[in-house]
Amino acid sequence: MQLTNRATAVDRRPMNTLEKIYLWNILKGMAVTFKHMFKKRPTINYPEQKRPFSQVFRGLHVLNRDAEGRENCTACGLCAVACPAEAITMEAAERLPGEEHLYREEKYAAKYEINMLRCIFCGLCEEACPKDAIYLSQTFAPANYGRKGFIYKKEDLLIPHPVNEPEAYKKALGEKAALKN
Amino acid sequence: MYLLALDLWLIVEKAVLIFCIIGLSFFIAMYTTLAERKVAAWMQDRRGPSRAGPWGIFQPLADGGKLFFKEEIIPLASSKFLFILGPAMAMTTALLTSAVIPWGGNLHLFGRDISLQIADINIGILYIFGVVSLGVYGIMIGGWASNNKFSLLAAIRGASQMISYELAMGLALIAVLMLTGTLQMSGIVGNQMTGNNLWHIFLQPLGFIIFFVCALAECNRTPFDLPEAENELNFGYHQEYSSMKLGFYLFAEYINMFISSAVMATLFFGGYDILPFVDETKWGLSENMLTILGFCALMAKTFFFLFVFIWIRWTIPRFRYDQLMALGWKKLIPLALANMIITAAVILWLKK
Numbered sequence: 001m002q003l004t005n006r007a008t009a010v011d012r013r014p015m016n017t018l019e020k021i022y023l024w025n026i027l028k029g030m031a032v033t034f035k036h037m038f039k040k041r042p043t044i045n046y047p048e049q050k051r052p053f054s055q056v057f058r059g060l061h062v063l064n065r066d067a068e069g070r071e072n073c074t075a076c077g078l079c080a081v082a083c084p085a086e087a088i089t090m091e092a093a094e095r096l097p098g099e100e101h102l103y104r105e106e107k108y109a110a111k112y113e114i115n116m117l118r119c120i121f122c123g124l125c126e127e128a129c130p131k132d133a134i135y136l137s138q139t140f141a142p143a144n145y146g147r148k149g150f151i152y153k154k155e156d157l158l159i160p161h162p163v164n165e166p167e168a169y170k171k172a173l174g175e176k177a178a179l180k181n
Numbered sequence: 182m183y184l185l186a187l188d189l190w191l192i193v194e195k196a197v198l199i200f201c202i203i204g205l206s207f208f209i210a211m212y213t214t215l216a217e218r219k220v221a222a223w224m225q226d227r228r229g230p231s232r233a234g235p236w237g238i239f240q241p242l243a244d245g246g247k248l249f250f251k252e253e254i255i256p257l258a259s260s261k262f263l264f265i266l267g268p269a270m271a272m273t274t275a276l277l278t279s280a281v282i283p284w285g286g287n288l289h290l291f292g293r294d295i296s297l298q299i300a301d302i303n304i305g306i307l308y309i310f311g312v313v314s315l316g317v318y319g320i321m322i323g324g325w326a327s328n329n330k331f332s333l334l335a336a337i338r339g340a341s342q343m344i345s346y347e348l349a350m351g352l353a354l355i356a357v358l359m360l361t362g363t364l365q366m367s368g369i370v371g372n373q374m375t376g377n378n379l380w381h382i383f384l385q386p387l388g389f390i391i392f393f394v395c396a397l398a399e400c401n402r403t404p405f406d407l408p409e410a411e412n413e414l415n416f417g418y419h420q421e422y423s424s425m426k427l428g429f430y431l432f433a434e435y436i437n438m439f440i441s442s443a444v445m446a447t448l449f450f451g452g453y454d455i456l457p458f459v460d461e462t463k464w465g466l467s468e469n470m471l472t473i474l475g476f477c478a479l480m481a482k483t484f485f486f487l488f489v490f491i492w493i494r495w496t497i498p499r500f501r502y503d504q505l506m507a508l509g510w511k512k513l514i515p516l517a518l519a520n521m522i523i524t525a526a527v528i529l530w531l532k533k
Contacts, residue, residue: 022508023390026497033496037223045231 058123058136061114061152062159062172066104069161072133075109082128087118105131112154118143137172190293194419198299203277209487210435211241217435217491224495244482248428256421258292268422268429274316275436281305282443283367285453285476289469298367299475305366306358309444313399315533317343319433320401335417338502339408340495342398345509346405350395352517353388356524357381357448357533370452372494379457380451384428387520389449391513396441401434407502442486446479453479 018024044051053059066073073132093110095103104107126135144150160168184293215230215237221230230237255264302308317340324336345425358364360381373380382389398405409417411476419430451476455461461471500508 026493029496030492033224036226038218038241039226041223041226041228043228082244 004134009078029078042067043148053138057138058121058126059117059140060136061125061134061157062137063112064114064133064135065156065159065162067162069163070100070104071108071158072104072105072131073109073112074105074131074133075112075178078128079125079128082124083119084122084124085118087115087120089113108155111151112157114152114157116150116152117147119161119176187455194273194295195299198295198297199280200317202284202299206279207277207432207437209246209439209483212486213435213438213491214244214431215240217494220488220491221495223493243429248425251424253424253426254421256328258328258369259421260328263322263326264421265431266268266467267319267326268419268426269319270322271316271433272409272429272436274319275314275440276436277312277438278309279316280364281308281514282440282447283452284443284479285369286310286472287468288472291409291465296367297472301365303363303365306364306369306448310347314343315346316399316433316437319430323422323430324408327418327421329421331414331416332418332420335408335414335420338414339401342401342405342505342509343364345506346395346398348512349391349513349517350399352514352521353385353391353395353462354448356385356388356517356521358529359521360384365395366447366452368395370447370454373451373460374454378451378454378456378460380449380454380457382449383457383518385524387516388524389445391517391520392449393445394508394513396445397490397493398505400441400490401435402438402473402490402499404497406494406499407464407505431481435520438490439483439486442483442490443479446482450482 014069034157066072066077075090077090077092080086080088089111090109091111092107095106095108121136123136129135139153141150162169218240219229219237233239233243237528255261279424280299281302282294283298283301288295289299307321307503320343321334323337324332324334327333359367360370363369363372375469397403401408407417408414416496419427422430451457453475455471455478461475464471466474
């Protein structure tokens with residue numbers, strides 16, 4: 001049964017004299033390799049040149065703050081429930097008086113960890129979040145020497161403070177956030 | 182009267198020349214390794230080493246440094262003296278060959294005529310053959326002293342391959358020697374520079390092809406790199422070697438490539454003759470200028486052959502062992518013999 005029309009029959013004819021001398025075929029092969037010397041190379045010189053990510057790229061997670069720099073996350077746990085890889089763990093804590101400038105609502109995540117080795121970057125946490133507290137940025141987790149290094153703590157995930165470090169904040173928002181607004 | 186009266190300046194001159202040529206061999210072998218990697222990359226649509234310096238030009242230094250600082254391992258069960266002698270032999274024989282190659286004409290410096298050839302001995306080409314045959318010992322001793330089955334197998338392969346292909350190489354060369362009537366390297370070049378500057382390639386194309394194929398086999402280059410067949414024999418005769426001893430083997434291969442390219446340029450492509458069919462002395466340039474240009478011409482031809490060596494390596498897969506032997510004994514030797522007889526007949530017929 002023929003599945004595609006791309007198949008070509010194997011040529012099993014005995015070699016003719018020209019082919020038996022090898023040299024002719026070797027020269028043909030050398031012409032092929034020589035042509036490749038002038039082809040455009042698809043390689044990108046990575047640290048200097050970077051391949052642009054697509055607009056819908058889902059990379060490393062970012063924990064969001066509001067405009068005053070208060071954390072959005074209320075440790076409701078919906079992202080952890082939504083996560084198909086079970087990569088997210090968190091511990092909730094109650095906001096104490098005097099911490100209003102740190103956390104937006106009365107409950108916050110005292111501990112928030114994402115295991116980047118488990119994470120499949122599906123973005124379901126972003127979809128599940130009712131507080132717009134987590135979203136996937138356009139960077140990826142850099143290499144690390146140990147497994148421990150891939151468990152990202154809250155400090156690693158939190159976006160820079162928009163008031164105290166506006167430059168870093170803007171950079172962390174990236175193109176994707178700019179597109180949303 | 183003064184049979185032993187040595188000209189002191191001659192010694193100085195030759196010493197400087199030897200230093201220059203050995204330095205040049207090392208330098209070119211170093212950069213051939215880079216060229217090999219770069220050309221391989223280009224032929225495979227990659228970029229090749231580009232991190233050490235601009236366009237990766239310091240890559241050979243980095244490679245050499247790495248080899249120097251690696252741990253030197255001598256296997257317990259090996260024969261220690263021979264284990265060290267192997268790479269030393271390979272390196273020495275690779276460098277020795279450069280002594281008789283005429284790198285250029287005469288230079289007039291400080292009121293002296295300086296020949297750009299270390300030793301113009303009258304059996305030049307025979308000397309090259311002798312030294313190249315010694316190269317087998319480097320491989321054989323190294324492979325045997327390692328006390329490793331794979332190394333030994335590779336060494337035996339290498340030895341049988343080199344000996345087989347030397348025959349065809351010698352026979353191909355005899356045709357050239359019949360044309361020149363001399364074994365002296367400068368004589369062979371001189372023969373191509375006199376008359377109408379006819380290079381031997383135009384008289385002996387078949388001889389050149391045979392010689393080239395045999396040179397590939399002698400240098401253990403693809404498609405004849407059976408002694409270091411990675412997938413069959415792990416790494417071949419230098420499997421047990423590490424650090425600079427391995428470096429010596431690899432380096433000797435590149436020096437061999439360089440020297441055999443130079444020999445091919447000398448024997449078939451007019452040596453330091455700049456252009457075929459052109460009498461360069463009529464250009465009205467000074468002799469020193471012509472010598473320098475001639476040296477550059479020889480280098481250009483050598484580099485071209487080096488490129489072809491690399492080009493072939495990244496194009497053709499390795500021969501099987503029986504194919505290698507069949508090609509050597511059943512095809513190249515009869516061809517070379519036929520070439521020799523036809524040349525002899527034509528020479529006799531023309532002289533009549």
